[in-house]
Amino acid sequence: MPARHYLRGPVLQRLAELQVLRFRVIATEAGLKKSIQPLEEALGDLHVSKTDDLRLEITSGIGSTYLRLFRDTRHQKYLDLAIKFSREALLETSTQRGFLAVRSLEVAVGLAYRRDDRDAATVLSCLERGWNDRNSPLPDRIMCATTASRVLCNMSNWNKAFSFLEVATNLLPHIITRSLRNTDQLFILSQDNVSAGLPSVAASVALELKKTPYEALKLLEVGREVIAGLSLETRTDLSSLKVQNPKVAQEFLSLRTLLDYPIGGSVDTPIPFSPGPGGTPIRKAQASGQRESLDARFTKLLQEIRAIPTFERFLLSPSLKECMMAANPGPVVVLNVTEYRSDAILVESHQITLLRLKDLSFEDCMDKVREITHGKISMEVLGWLWDVAAGPILEKLGFLKTVPSTVETWPHVWWVLTGSLCYLPIHAAGYHWNRASNTVLSRVVSSYSISIKAPLHNRHNKSRRDELSLSRSRAAARQGQAPPNSALLVSMSETSGTSRLPHAKIEVEILEAMCQSMSLKPIRPPPRRKDVLEQIRTCEIFHLAGHGRTDGETL
Secondary structure (H helix, E strand, C coil): CCCCCCCHHHHHHHHHHHHHHHHHHHCCHHHHHHHHHHHHHHHHCCCCCCCCHHHHHHHHHHHHHHHHHHHHHCCHHHHHHHHHHHHHHHHCCCCCCCCHHHHHHHHHHHHHHHCCHHHHHHHHHHHHHHHHCCCCCHHHHHHHHHHHHHHHHHCCCHHHHHHHHHHHHHHHHHCCCCCCCHHHHHHHCCCCCCCCCHHHHHHHHHHHCCCCHHHHHHHHHHHHHHHHHHHCHHHCHHHHHHHHCHHHHHHHHHHHHHHHCCCCCCCCCEEEEEECHHHCEEEHHHHHHCHHHHHHHHHHHHHHHHCCCCCCCCCCCCCHHHHHHCCCCCCEEEEEECCCCEEEEEECCCCEEEEECCCCCHHHHHHHHHHHHCCCCCHHHHHHHHHHHHHHHHHHCCCCCCCCCCCCCCCEEEEEECHHHHHCCHHHCECCCCCCCCECCCCCEEEECCCCHHHHHHHHHHHHHHHHHHHHHHHHHHHCCCCCCEEEEEECCCCCCCCCCCCHHHHHHHHHHHHHHCCCEEECCCCCHHHHHHHHCCCCEEEEECCCCCCHHHC
């Protein structure tokens, strides 16, 4: 490629990034030198205008690459170079191009790695500047706010940390766009991301400031609703809006996509999933000139949606009354653990209370999650989970006073777990080996919910399902499929590459007998993909007794 070719800089930058990845694998001095060489060439090729977007993009990329090298080698010279180039890119970044937040974050992270108390004010200033830049995409601004709140929490400045956390958390529902794949959407809330557990941290800080359990619960529900929108499309406010008013839902999605997209780069680049007049994709040049008007229209559209009957709390947490309505047929227990504190919020039909779990530490929780994810679920873990969480919770709810004697008197508990707690089998917590009654299984019937809103959505949609039930039953009968009031039961005692499950068949036989008392027709097809898929389209309940795994590509 010619020395002054306009693409030489970006190509060298990308080559440098690939060499860094290669260095991580081979970890030799020769590999290190190869990773640095393209950076030096890219530096020599920065001949374009000082204010050109491309030059700043390359400068920023070089700073990011040096920071990755520092993380791998811990050589101070790479950190110094990372800070130098990141600062240069930030200094010349225009507030009109949408990159201020991400470049402010790059400088702040580099300074934070230096671990010099004299940098604290500069770090917070950079992050606050990025957070306040309304031309930057919301995901970048939220990352700035989250990082700032972490710094402030470590300084025990809870009030200022909460001022960032509360606003950033309530903006989370606005940042998931259709232009992102499921894996990219989940990354925004993942444990590897700097904004990991944003609602969880916000709730912990709220409780640290002596705010009510309901105020903390509202923050947690924001994050749970976002996740529900990614994995359970039929249980969200937006999915309901698509059914009732598809045109308004489409405008909402289009505006949200536009506001999330960076303005910088080629002005002719079409923005995905952003149909303009006549279905023509809106381009960055249009978005750049319309940023403020788009933001105003988005705010107005939210108000219009919330004026529609049954959508008064669109993208808002459930009201206090709605939360307590969700505690039916039993209480809802929301578990939240962060490095700052551990709590259980107990939602009952008449009150919402807080139980501080002082024996449940964030570090112990992470250790147990690592064990479980490596396939090491032990009786010791189940006993620990009873001691630090399940036991105290059931005692607070009054479920340890007597052992239920009949199915009719067995209490029901709904568990809502946040973050990595989702890996913990709290329904199985307890001391099983001594045949004592100090187990969850011997005290309550357990169900899991992704959020408090999820069962409320189900109940709201029940009448619509009932109206469709008769027509679906007739259609299913004509096509030889399962009627909608049926339970599809499948057992797989043996699966290739996994351990045998000798009780799977017995489990399904017990459920088959239970279906009769629930006015459900049990359907038991052969355990073959084609047969199961034919019946699953119309059945009311599907139960599989067998091994399972999560397929991240088809969430």
